Amino acid sequence: GAVVSQHPSWVICKSGTSVKIECRSLDFQATTMFWYRQFPKQSLMLMATSNEGSKATYEQGVEKDKFLINHASLTLSTLTVTSAHPEDSSFYICSATDREAKDTQYFGPGTRLTVL
């Protein structure tokens, strides 16, 4: 149980385009979803927290207009990187909490974004 999927697993795009990444909880209802960014050989950096049906809460220094997060249902959250640039290239990971075990996050497999 507690499986989280992400799509796509990797994406390559041109500078200036927008990219959408989906995060789905497959076998549970996710009360809260989190989006992280991870640079090579580093820990995870929390970008934002989203609750179903409400606006995401962004961490300090994360541009909300650049990283659009939508949490439209209890099983789906999306992260859209708008007008992507090479410095946005990174590994993006989502996670979700189950309403039955709010202290435990279950992570997706990650999405590798490369902006040319």
Added chain:
Amino acid sequence: GDSVTQMEGPVTLSEEAFLTINCTYTATGYPSLFWYVQYPGEGLQLLLKATKADDKGSNKGFEATYRKETTSFHLEKGSVQVSDSAVYFCALSVEETSGSRLTFGEGTQLTVNP
């Protein structure tokens, strides 16, 4: 604020060796403690957790005990395998102050050689 400090890596061991990865924490309130593992090119997988003092989390031969007196949650395994090669993250969450938000350590790279 809350913080997690992990033993610096990388750690390189031979197969069947004993593993310890140290983790200490500071937290307001009563944290839950976690170990996550990340295999190359993948997301994080929950390895084990403990939610109160003296609890022992265990999974796949790994163990960690929540030690409130030393604010530690060291990860141990008696006999490592090549397949255990990965990055290990210690983390905490304090639900009453920050909900399910996780505070991560820096991660420890483990390489097990045959």
